[in-house]
Amino acid sequence: xxxxxxxxxxxxxxxxxxxxxxxxxxxxxxxxxxxxxxxxxxxxxxxxxxxxxxxxxxxxxxxxxxxxxxxxxxxxxxxxxxxxxxxxxxxxxxxxxxxxxxxxxxxxxxxxxxxxxxxxxxxxxxxxxxxxxxxxxxxxxxxxxxxxxxxxxxxxxxxxxxxxxxxxxxxxxxxxxxxxxxxxxxxxxxxxxxxxxxxxxxxxxxxxxxxxxxxxxxxxxxxxxxxxxxxxxxxxxxxxxxxxxxxxxxxxxxxxxxxxxxxxxxxxxxxxxxxxxxxxxxxxxxxxxxxxxxxxxxxxxxxxxxxxxxxxxxxxxxxxxxxxxxxxxxxxxxxxxxxxxxxxxxxxxxxxxxxxxxxxxxxxxxxxxxxxxxxxxxxxxxxxxxxxxxxxxxxxxxxxxxxxxxxxxxxxxxxxxxxx
Amino acid sequence: xxxxxxxxxxxxxxxxxxxxxxxxxxxxxxxxxxxxxxxxxxxxxxxxxxxxxxxxxxxxxxxxxxxxxxxxxxxxxxxxxxxxxxxxxxxxxxxxxxxxxxxxxxxxxxxxxxxxxxxxxxxxxxxxxxxxxxxxxxxxxxxxxxxxxxxxxxxxxxxxxxxxxxxxxxxxxxxxxxxxxxxxxxxxxxxxxxxxxxxxxxxxxxxxxxxxxxxxxxxxxxxxxxxxxxxxxxxxxxxxxxxxxxxxxxxxxxxxxxxxxxxxxxxxxxxxxxxxxxxxxxxxxxxxxxxxxxxxxxxxxxxxxxxxxxxxxxxxxxxxxxxxxxxxxxxxxxxxxxxxxxxxxxxxxxxxxxxxxxxxxxxxxxxxxxxxxxxxxxxxxxxxxxxxxxxxxxxxxxxxxxxxxxxxxxxxxxxxxxxx
Numbered sequence: 001x002x003x004x005x006x007x008x009x010x011x012x013x014x015x016x017x018x019x020x021x022x023x024x025x026x027x028x029x030x031x032x033x034x035x036x037x038x039x040x041x042x043x044x045x046x047x048x049x050x051x052x053x054x055x056x057x058x059x060x061x062x063x064x065x066x067x068x069x070x071x072x073x074x075x076x077x078x079x080x081x082x083x084x085x086x087x088x089x090x091x092x093x094x095x096x097x098x099x100x101x102x103x104x105x106x107x108x109x110x111x112x113x114x115x116x117x118x119x120x121x122x123x124x125x126x127x128x129x130x131x132x133x134x135x136x137x138x139x140x141x142x143x144x145x146x147x148x149x150x151x152x153x154x155x156x157x158x159x160x161x162x163x164x165x166x167x168x169x170x171x172x173x174x175x176x177x178x179x180x181x182x183x184x185x186x187x188x189x190x191x192x193x194x195x196x197x198x199x200x201x202x203x204x205x206x207x208x209x210x211x212x213x214x215x216x217x218x219x220x221x222x223x224x225x226x227x228x229x230x231x232x233x234x235x236x237x238x239x240x241x242x243x244x245x246x247x248x249x250x251x252x253x254x255x256x257x258x259x260x261x262x263x264x265x266x267x268x269x270x271x272x273x274x275x276x277x278x279x280x281x282x283x284x285x286x287x288x289x290x291x292x293x294x295x296x297x298x299x300x301x302x303x304x305x306x307x308x309x310x311x312x313x314x315x316x317x318x319x320x321x322x323x324x325x326x327x328x329x330x331x332x333x334x335x336x337x338x339x340x341x342x343x344x345x346x347x348x349x350x351x352x353x354x355x356x357x358x359x360x361x362x363x364x365x366x367x368x369x370x371x372x373x374x375x376x377x378x379x380x381x382x383x384x385x386x387x388x389x390x391x392x393x394x395x396x397x398x399x400x401x402x403x404x405x406x407x408x409x410x411x412x413x414x415x416x417x418x419x420x
Numbered sequence: 421x422x423x424x425x426x427x428x429x430x431x432x433x434x435x436x437x438x439x440x441x442x443x444x445x446x447x448x449x450x451x452x453x454x455x456x457x458x459x460x461x462x463x464x465x466x467x468x469x470x471x472x473x474x475x476x477x478x479x480x481x482x483x484x485x486x487x488x489x490x491x492x493x494x495x496x497x498x499x500x501x502x503x504x505x506x507x508x509x510x511x512x513x514x515x516x517x518x519x520x521x522x523x524x525x526x527x528x529x530x531x532x533x534x535x536x537x538x539x540x541x542x543x544x545x546x547x548x549x550x551x552x553x554x555x556x557x558x559x560x561x562x563x564x565x566x567x568x569x570x571x572x573x574x575x576x577x578x579x580x581x582x583x584x585x586x587x588x589x590x591x592x593x594x595x596x597x598x599x600x601x602x603x604x605x606x607x608x609x610x611x612x613x614x615x616x617x618x619x620x621x622x623x624x625x626x627x628x629x630x631x632x633x634x635x636x637x638x639x640x641x642x643x644x645x646x647x648x649x650x651x652x653x654x655x656x657x658x659x660x661x662x663x664x665x666x667x668x669x670x671x672x673x674x675x676x677x678x679x680x681x682x683x684x685x686x687x688x689x690x691x692x693x694x695x696x697x698x699x700x701x702x703x704x705x706x707x708x709x710x711x712x713x714x715x716x717x718x719x720x721x722x723x724x725x726x727x728x729x730x731x732x733x734x735x736x737x738x739x740x741x742x743x744x745x746x747x748x749x750x751x752x753x754x755x756x757x758x759x760x761x762x763x764x765x766x767x768x769x770x771x772x773x774x775x776x777x778x779x780x781x782x783x784x785x786x787x788x789x790x791x792x793x794x795x796x797x798x799x800x801x802x803x804x805x806x807x808x809x810x811x812x813x814x815x816x817x818x819x820x821x822x823x824x825x826x827x828x829x830x831x832x833x834x835x836x837x838x839x840x
């Protein structure tokens with residue numbers, strides 16, 4: 001029952017803040033995170049009055065809810081994108097993704113390496129900062145483009161394809177990062193090869209099953225008689241891929257994401273597909289995701305900005321500039337005009353969802369536990385990365401609205417409406 | 421991550437067993453419970469091999485999932501029924517419900533009082549058995565009638581209305597039961613009056629808000645811009661009612677149920693209503709409910725039948741006969757022909773969902789902890805009640821299929837299809 005009380009408070013605050021953000025022309029996501037931050041401050045400042053709330057956010061039950069949220073979020077992100085988009089993505093998108101991945105990766109690693117103190121986990125911490133900066137938030141990018149009616153434009157297509165490649169690179173890097181966390185050192189060539197081998201096996205198996213087996217199984221599933229069996233089937237499929245990913249030493253979010261990628265309008269009857277998408281969208285955007293974003297916000301201590309101001313400011317600059325240059329410059333070289341190249345660079349810099357997922361994983365894996373006791377820069381590293389996510393997610397839609405003309409007026413609800 | 425593994429195994433087993441049950445002409449629910457029982461046996465027999473699975477089902481995280489399941493299940497049950505049905509329900513339905521409630525209540529209490537040993541909790545235990553026997557499972561009754569195409573027939577209407585009154589009586593009784601559990605004795609006249617006063621306040625406030633405030637708020641909610649806000653709004657509404665119910669000393673399932681009752685096609689745009697219903701149905705029937713039913717099955721030790729065979733057999737007979745006579749006889753007196761009266765008596769005897777919810781609440785509240793150590797009849801009381809639920813849910817659709825002519829061929833998926 002205590003859980004229901006927490007869910008009531010957290011969901012109410014985040015959704016109202018999200019709606020307020022939408023009204024102010026921002027992504028709802030941003031409001032949800034800010035709502036979580038506000039809740040975190042209230043809980044920490046007045047812990048006597050909100051003991052139950054404070055304790056509950058550290059409880060196993062609340063963690064179960066946020067785990068589920070991450071699972072649904074990645075599954076839905078996978079469904080939003082199709083393998084065909086990967087295949088059709090031109091050489092351009094790969095190069096843009098590579099630039100937008102490597103530049104902030106290198107810059108982030110360098111910055112962290114200079115600032116962080118020596119410890120067993122210094123490599124893991126630097127790699128964490130690098131990964132967090134290298135990522136692009138597909139859901140955020142898609143959402144922003146959708147709001148501007150630019151999702152199916154030439155620039156929009158390029159952004160989504162590049163963001164997709166970027167995320168696949170980042171999730172592979174996450175596997176390396178998790179390896180580093182468990183061993184404390186950069187993997188040897190042999191270990192790296194083993195990780196890449198596991199990644200290859202994972203993709204070979206999941207792609208083979210996704211392409212050849214899933215369409216056949218889907219036809220069987222459509223013949224079932226029990227209510228909502230299709231919805232269970234997609235969850236089981238994603239849960240199985242998630243388990244397989246963990247089994248191969250990767251993170252479960254990769255499994256949920258890949259499972260989503262192979263579930264599309266051609267896999268099942270389009271009407272059933274729309275129904276399932278709509279249900280996943282409801283439980284994710286309407287229930288679990290806001291609670292997850294709030295929980296991230298609740299972990300944030302804004303004091304990071306006061307404790308390590310120089311590092312935080314540099315990190316935000318490197319994050320934004322790294323993507324802007326890393327993705328924008330290849331786009332310009334490949335023939336995009338200045339305005340479009342700038343739009344691509346800005347859109348790729350939104351981090352939001354996926355970076356927060358990775359920050360959360362790193363926090364739980366104990367990346368910030370060394371040296372012991374952690375100096376301010378390590379103690380505030382998590383919060384610094386969350387500040388980066390919030391800052392870049394705030395800037396991207398603001399800047400894009402100036403760079404790209406809005407093609408249809410305010411289509412915020414299209415996602416939900418198309419599916420209902 | 422361990423949670424995802426548990427969800428994978430439990431969901432796979434229950435849904436496959438549920439589908440098998442449908443194919444064998446039974447309710448999917450039945451297969452889900454039987455699947456849970458089978459899982460429970462495998463876990464307990466081979467605990468060395470399935471340690472993670474065994475431990476996880478006792479974990480706080482798994483309990484959080486089943487709590488959520490109960491919440492969604494009751495909300496959905498409430499949505500399936502409308503206050504108008506309550507208002508339109510004739511004198512007949514109230515009298516049938518009263519008979520079908522009081523006869524098994526009295527018989528169950530008497531049987532338990534004779535068999536159970538003296539202890540501080542004897543009253544609570546007897547009242548628990550009585551409540552479990554008095555309840556009617558609305559979702560099960562609705563599902564069976566739907567499958568037979570009899571939901572909107574005269575008999576079907578009478579059954580659903582009577583089942584609704586029956587459940588309201590039972591949930592009030594549950595409040596008394598929870599009071600008895602916390603004090604150990606039958607409440608005094610003053611305490612009973614206080615409980616009834618709380619019940620009255622709860623219904624007055626929730627009905628007033630549901631009738632006058634909710635339609636206005638719904639119009640505001642429909643003007644929101646963030647995706648899936650309507651879905652969040654119905655959850656927040658139900659969470660608030662659940663919290664209020666607990667605050668008034670009632671159980672949260674009553675809050676979720678009443679919240680559902682006031683949410684209907686006239687509250688919001690019918691298209692939005694259908695979308696929300698479809699999403700709630702997906703996450704409930706396709707995800708959480710099977711896990712909850714399985715968890716109940718996993719708690720069952722079938723040895724109850726071997727340890728206290730006489731009591732279990734008598735309990736099943738009293739449960740079935742109590743409803744058959746208690747609801748069927750008033751129906752017959754009120755003018756139904758023999759066949760229809762029998763159908764009403766049989767349909768009301770299906771317990772399934774709601775009885776299992778109550779058994780679970782009693783288990784968690786520690787009703788079976790006295791005397792210490794508990795003798796076989798107390799140790800197996802929970803399992804005995806689960807056996808009753810399984811047995812009556814098994815018999816009802818079998819018997820109804822003979823008593824009522826099937827009006828449309830196999831409409832098992834109508835629920836999901838209508839809404840997609």
